[in-house]
Amino acid sequence: MFVxxxxxxxxxxxxxxxxxxxxVFEKLAPFFCPLCKQELILKKGEQKTPHFAHKTTCLIKPEGETETHLQGKKNLFAWLKRQGVKPQLEAYLPDINQRPDLLFQWNDKRVVIEFQCSVISSQDIYKRTSSYLNHNYYPIWFLYEGLVKKSPFTIQLNSFISQFIFHDQSYPVIISFHPQKEEFITYTNIVPFSKNRAFCLEQIYTMQDPIDMILQPSSQRVNFLPYWVANSEKWLIQQTLFPDARKNKFLQFxxxxxxxxxSLPWEIGIPLPNMYIIETPPVEWQFYIWYFFLYTRKIGAVISKDEIHRFIFHKLNLYIRFRGLPAISMDEKVQPFNNYISFLTSLGFFKDIKDKLIVVKKPEILKQGNVDRTYRKGIFYSKNKEKIMRFFI
Structure with a gap:
C-alpha cells in the first residue's frame, strides 16, 4: 500500500x-489501514519499493502486495495522470468498504481499476465486481500479463481468467499489464472452442497510447475459420480418447x-459472438439445441421461440453451464442461442415467422464421419463463410 x-x-x-x-514519515507512526483499521508498518528496504504493509493479514483484502503489484499501481497512476483523468490512488470507498487500486472519472463514469497480480478465487472477483456495479462504480480489472497462459491465437479461459473479460461494451476484451515492460496487452475476438481455451487476437500497447485505445479496443474482422476447424476437430476427437470418457455426460447422451x-453434422459447433458467456463447449450446447429442436422434430413442426428459451434455462440446466460473470443480463445469455438458431435458419432448416420457427428441412447424420474429417469440414466452412462471419460484423 502507498496510502x-x-x-x-x-x-x-x-x-x-x-x-x-x-x-520524517516514520515519526508520524502509528499507521493504520483505511479499510480494515489494523496497524501498518512502513517498509523501506532497498530491494522493494517503499510501502505500507499490514502487521497481520488484512481482513478485507487479504492477498499481499508483491513488488510487481506496487510497481504496476505506480505506473498505472502515472499513465492515468498523463491522460488527464485525475486518478486517486487507493481511494477508500466507505459506502462499500472497498479500496480499489485506482479511481477516476472517465466518460461520465466513476471508474475503478483493480490490478490483479495473483490467482484468487473467481468467487472473490465476482463478489468485488458485483459490489462495485451495485454502487454505480465501473470496474475494470487489469490482469498481470505473467498470469496469462496462451499460445498463438489462443488464450486459456479457465474460471479465473474468464472473470477478467471486460464485457460492458460491444466487443469483449481481456486487458493485461506488464509493469516492467510498461506494456498493455489486449485480447479481443474471444471465441471459445472448448471449456478452457478460446481463439483471440492479441494487441500490444505502450504507456504512451491513449486511454480510449486500450479500454475500448475495436474488434478486428479476421478469417479465423481454418484455425477454428483444426482446433474444434482436435477437441472433439480428444473427448473420445480421454480415460474418463465413459463418465462424460455429453458422450453418454x-x-x-x-x-x-x-457422425454429428458440420453445422454443430459453429463459432459465434458472445459464446464466452457459456462455459459448456460449443459443440455440446449447440448439439442439444440441434437435437431437441431439429433432429427430433418432424417437418412442419411449429416451435415457439419462448419455448426454446424456457427449455434452455430449465430443462437443459443439467447439460449447459454459464460462466459466473457479473452484470450479464438474460438477454445477453440467450443471444448465442438466438445466433445459432439464426444460423440454422440461414441453412434452410427453419423458417422464421415472427415469434415462431417452422421446421422445413431435416438434418442428416454424417456418413463415414471419421474419414477426411478436417478436409470435409473445411469445405463446409468455406461454403458458409459469409453466413458465419456476418455475426461478427
Missing part, C-alpha cells in the same frame, strides 16, 4: 516520497441415442 491513515484520521501517501524523506461424435 495509510494516521491516528487523527488523516490520509498520507508515500508514492512520490524520496527515500531520504521517509524517516450420444451413445444412449446411438449417435457417435464423429
Amino acid at each position: 495509510a491513515q494516521l491516528k487523527s484520521g488523516q490520509l498520507i501517501s508515500i508514492l512520490h516520497v524520496s527515500r531520504n524523506r521517509l524517516s 450420444l451413445y444412449q441415442r446411438k449417435l457417435h461424435p464423429t
Whole structure:
C-alpha cells in the first residue's frame, strides 16, 4: 500500500516520497489501514519499493502486495495522470468498504481499476465486481500479463481468467499489464472452442497510447475459420480418447441415442459472438439445441421461440453451464442461442415467422464421419463463410 491513515484520521501517501524523506514519515507512526483499521508498518528496504504493509493479514483484502503489484499501481497512476483523468490512488470507498487500486472519472463514469497480480478465487472477483456495479462504480480489472497462459491465437479461459473479460461494451476484451515492460496487452475476438481455451487476437500497447485505445479496443474482422476447424476437430476427437470418457455426460447422451461424435453434422459447433458467456463447449450446447429442436422434430413442426428459451434455462440446466460473470443480463445469455438458431435458419432448416420457427428441412447424420474429417469440414466452412462471419460484423 502507498496510502495509510494516521491516528487523527488523516490520509498520507508515500508514492512520490524520496527515500531520504521517509524517516520524517516514520515519526508520524502509528499507521493504520483505511479499510480494515489494523496497524501498518512502513517498509523501506532497498530491494522493494517503499510501502505500507499490514502487521497481520488484512481482513478485507487479504492477498499481499508483491513488488510487481506496487510497481504496476505506480505506473498505472502515472499513465492515468498523463491522460488527464485525475486518478486517486487507493481511494477508500466507505459506502462499500472497498479500496480499489485506482479511481477516476472517465466518460461520465466513476471508474475503478483493480490490478490483479495473483490467482484468487473467481468467487472473490465476482463478489468485488458485483459490489462495485451495485454502487454505480465501473470496474475494470487489469490482469498481470505473467498470469496469462496462451499460445498463438489462443488464450486459456479457465474460471479465473474468464472473470477478467471486460464485457460492458460491444466487443469483449481481456486487458493485461506488464509493469516492467510498461506494456498493455489486449485480447479481443474471444471465441471459445472448448471449456478452457478460446481463439483471440492479441494487441500490444505502450504507456504512451491513449486511454480510449486500450479500454475500448475495436474488434478486428479476421478469417479465423481454418484455425477454428483444426482446433474444434482436435477437441472433439480428444473427448473420445480421454480415460474418463465413459463418465462424460455429453458422450453418454450420444451413445444412449446411438449417435457417435464423429457422425454429428458440420453445422454443430459453429463459432459465434458472445459464446464466452457459456462455459459448456460449443459443440455440446449447440448439439442439444440441434437435437431437441431439429433432429427430433418432424417437418412442419411449429416451435415457439419462448419455448426454446424456457427449455434452455430449465430443462437443459443439467447439460449447459454459464460462466459466473457479473452484470450479464438474460438477454445477453440467450443471444448465442438466438445466433445459432439464426444460423440454422440461414441453412434452410427453419423458417422464421415472427415469434415462431417452422421446421422445413431435416438434418442428416454424417456418413463415414471419421474419414477426411478436417478436409470435409473445411469445405463446409468455406461454403458458409459469409453466413458465419456476418455475426461478427
